[in-house]
Amino acid sequence: MKPKLEILSREELDVIYQTALYLLKNVGVAIEDDKTVKLLTDNGCDVGPHNIVYFPEWLVKDCLNSTPKEVTLCGRDPSRDLRIGRQRYPFIIPHVLNVNYYDALTCTYRTTTKKDVEDFVKVCDFLDTMDGVWVLTMLPEFKEMYMFYDFEMGIHNTTKPVCTTTLEPESIEPTYELAASVAGGKDELKKRPLLTICFCAVSPLSWSKKGCEVLKASARWGIQPAVTTEAPMGDTGPITFAGNIAQKMAEFLSGDVILQLLNKGMPVIWINVHESFDQRTSMVNLASHGDFIQACAMGQIEKYIGVPIISPISPDSHMLDMQESYELAYTLLPQMLGGNSIIVVHGLDTTRAFNNELLLLLDDMVIAARRILDGIDVNPDTLAIEVIKNVCSKMQDGKRVGHFLDQRHTLSWYEKEHRPRKDAVFEKHSREKWIELRSKSFVQRANERIKEILKTHKPEPLSKELEAEISKIRKKYRIRG
Amino acid sequence: MVDYIRLIREAILNYDEDSVKRLVNEAIEKGMNPLEILDKGLTPAIREVGDKFGKEEIFLTELLLAANACMAGAEIAKQKLLEKKQKTNKPKGMIVLGTVQGDVHNIGKDIFKVLLEISGYQVYDLGIDVPAENFAKKAIEVNADFVASSALLTTTRPQQKLIEEKLREAGIRGKVKTIVGGGATDKNWAKEVGCDFYATDAVEGVKIIRKVCEKLQ
Numbered sequence: 001m002k003p004k005l006e007i008l009s010r011e012e013l014d015v016i017y018q019t020a021l022y023l024l025k026n027v028g029v030a031i032e033d034d035k036t037v038k039l040l041t042d043n044g045c046d047v048g049p050h051n052i053v054y055f056p057e058w059l060v061k062d063c064l065n066s067t068p069k070e071v072t073l074c075g076r077d078p079s080r081d082l083r084i085g086r087q088r089y090p091f092i093i094p095h096v097l098n099v100n101y102y103d104a105l106t107c108t109y110r111t112t113t114k115k116d117v118e119d120f121v122k123v124c125d126f127l128d129t130m131d132g133v134w135v136l137t138m139l140p141e142f143k144e145m146y147m148f149y150d151f152e153m154g155i156h157n158t159t160k161p162v163c164t165t166t167l168e169p170e171s172i173e174p175t176y177e178l179a180a181s182v183a184g185g186k187d188e189l190k191k192r193p194l195l196t197i198c199f200c201a202v203s204p205l206s207w208s209k210k211g212c213e214v215l216k217a218s219a220r221w222g223i224q225p226a227v228t229t230e231a232p233m234g235d236t237g238p239i240t241f242a243g244n245i246a247q248k249m250a251e252f253l254s255g256d257v258i259l260q261l262l263n264k265g266m267p268v269i270w271i272n273v274h275e276s277f278d279q280r281t282s283m284v285n286l287a288s289h290g291d292f293i294q295a296c297a298m299g300q301i302e303k304y305i306g307v308p309i310i311s312p313i314s315p316d317s318h319m320l321d322m323q324e325s326y327e328l329a330y331t332l333l334p335q336m337l338g339g340n341s342i343i344v345v346h347g348l349d350t351t352r353a354f355n356n357e358l359l360l361l362l363d364d365m366v367i368a369a370r371r372i373l374d375g376i377d378v379n380p381d382t383l384a385i386e387v388i389k390n391v392c393s394k395m396q397d398g399k400r401v402g403h404f405l406d407q408r409h410t411l412s413w414y415e416k417e418h419r420p421r422k423d424a425v426f427e428k429h430s431r432e433k434w435i436e437l438r439s440k441s442f443v444q445r446a447n448e449r450i451k452e453i454l455k456t457h458k459p460e461p462l463s464k465e466l467e468a469e470i471s472k473i474r475k476k477y478r479i480r481g
Numbered sequence: 482m483v484d485y486i487r488l489i490r491e492a493i494l495n496y497d498e499d500s501v502k503r504l505v506n507e508a509i510e511k512g513m514n515p516l517e518i519l520d521k522g523l524t525p526a527i528r529e530v531g532d533k534f535g536k537e538e539i540f541l542t543e544l545l546l547a548a549n550a551c552m553a554g555a556e557i558a559k560q561k562l563l564e565k566k567q568k569t570n571k572p573k574g575m576i577v578l579g580t581v582q583g584d585v586h587n588i589g590k591d592i593f594k595v596l597l598e599i600s601g602y603q604v605y606d607l608g609i610d611v612p613a614e615n616f617a618k619k620a621i622e623v624n625a626d627f628v629a630s631s632a633l634l635t636t637t638r639p640q641q642k643l644i645e646e647k648l649r650e651a652g653i654r655g656k657v658k659t660i661v662g663g664g665a666t667d668k669n670w671a672k673e674v675g676c677d678f679y680a681t682d683a684v685e686g687v688k689i690i691r692k693v694c695e696k697l698q
Contacts, residue, residue, distance in 0.1 A: 097496070138680050168613045401587055405542055405545050405588060411540070414540060414542060422537065432667050432668050
C-alpha cells in the first residue's frame, strides 16, 4: 500500500466543481478584451453589461474534456523531460523570483544580481531532487523583455525544464524563437515544448486585457500555458476553503475555455496558489495554517478535474530559521503526500527572496517525503525471517550475541529502506565529532556545500551554433546583450 | 603467477568472504608464504577499508563484512603457519577489552575486537558485565599495553572511574594505557575519570592504539 493524504470526499469534490460551474453560469467572468468576449459569445456564452461573460455548463465541460490529462515539460536534455501525470513522485521546481537574494551567512537581504540567478539555476541543475527551475527575475539591468532574459539565463545553466512568467505579451515572440532554436526548429518545438509561461486571472472572476493577450499569444504560438489563479482568502477570494477553491476553479476553467476555443486540444496547466490574508498584519501569507490545509487538498482537486496542477509554496519567514523549516515542511509534505503533480518552491519572505542554501534543506525534505510516499514494503525479504534466525543462532556463554550490523541483508536494504545521506550537510555525528568539525551550523555547512557545487558543477554548455542563433534573435528584436 | 595479493584485496573490498577463503587456500597451495598473505594482502586491505569508513565513504556494515572476510582469510593463514610450525608475527600490542559491570552491550566492543585482531593485536576479551578488578587482574596477567572499556549507559560509566582506581591500586597504571568508548562516554568524561584516551568509534580506537603502540616499540 502506498500512503496518500485525502481530506475531501468524492461528494465534497462534486459539490465544489458544481459550485464552480454555477459561478461561471450565474455570476460570470468580467473580461476586458473585446475580441475574447466575441470569441466566447460566438461559441455559446452570454454577455451582459461591463463585458461580463456567462459560461454555459456544456461548454465548460466540453473544453475540459478536450484538455489533455498529461503534459510534458521539456528540458534541453530530453532525458530530463517531466511527463506530468505519469510520474512516481511529485515534481519539485524551485522558483527564483525577482526581488532579493537572502545571504544566509550574514542574515541580510540584497538586490538580486544576474550571477545570483545563474548560481541558483546551476545548483538546481546539480541536485537530483530538483526537477526543473522557474525563473522570473525582472532584474533592473534588463529594463524590458524580461521573459527572454529569464529563459536565456535558465537554458544556459540547466538542461532541465525552464519555466517562466510573463507580464509583457511583447516578450513572448522572441522567447518563442529562442525556445524554437533550442528545440531545433519550430516543428521540433511543437513536439517538445520547451517553453512554459504562466499568467494570472484577476480575482475575483476577471480577465485583464493583458491576461487575454497572453492567453491568445500562447495559443497562437503553441507555448505551454499555465493559468494562474490567486485569491488570497478573505481578500480577493472567500475566507472559507470550499468557496475559495470553487472560485479559483471557476477562474481556471474560464481560462481553459478561452484556450481550448483558440486551440482545441492544447495542454493547459493550472497554477493554483493557496494564499491566506493575515488580518492582523494585512499581509498575504503562503505558509499560515490555512495554506497548510489547502496544500493537503491540491492532489485531490488535480485528480478530480483531470488537469495538472502546479501549486506554489513559500515560507513567510524572513530568515533561514526554525520558522522557515516549519513552514517549508508543513506546506511541502502535505502537498507531496496528497499527490500534487508539480510543486513550485519559493525561497522565503513570502516568495520575495531566494537563497541557495535553502535548496539543500529542500533537497533533504524531498528525499524524506519521497520515502514516506514509497511506504513500507512487506514481503519475504523485508520480513527478514531468515536473517533474524541467523543472528539469533549466534550464542556465547548461553547468551545471544549476534547482531544485524554484519549481515549482507543490512547492506542490501540499508540505502533502499532508509535513504541515508553520505554528505555532511545534515549533522548526524556524535557531539564530539561535531565539535571536532568546528561546531558548524546547518547554514555554514550548507554554504560550504553550495560553494563546492558551484565550483565543480558545470552544466552542459550551449553549442556555438545555438549561441549564434541567440545573437541573431537578439539583433532582430533589439535585445541588448 | 596469479597475483593473489591483488585478488585477495579485491575480494575484501567486495566483502566477499567465500572468495577470500578460497584465494588464501589457493595461494598457500601454490606455495605462497602465509605471512606474506597476512602482511601484504589481508592487513593493508582491511586498513584501506577502515580508512574509507573513517572518511565516511562506506557504511559500518561494509566495514564489518570486510572485516569478517579478512578474519576468515587470516584464520586460514594462521592455521597454516601453526601446521608448518612457522613463526607468526609478534602481536603489535596486548589489549584487555570488556564492557563494564552492569552493562551488557556487546556490539561495539565486538566490532572493536575484530578490528584490533585483524590489525595484528592480541586481544583478551573479558566479555560483558565485567567487574573493574577483573580488568586490572587480566592486565597484570598478560602484561597488557592497553585496557579498553566500553559503557553504553550513563548509569554504568562510573565503572570506568573504578577501573582507573583498580589499575592504580595494582600499581600498573603508569605502565598500562587506558581507553574508553561507548555511547555514554565522551572526551570530557575520559578526562574527568583520568583515562588516557577516548574513541568515538572502533576505527578511531584502533588508530589511537596503533599510534601509541608504535611509539612504545
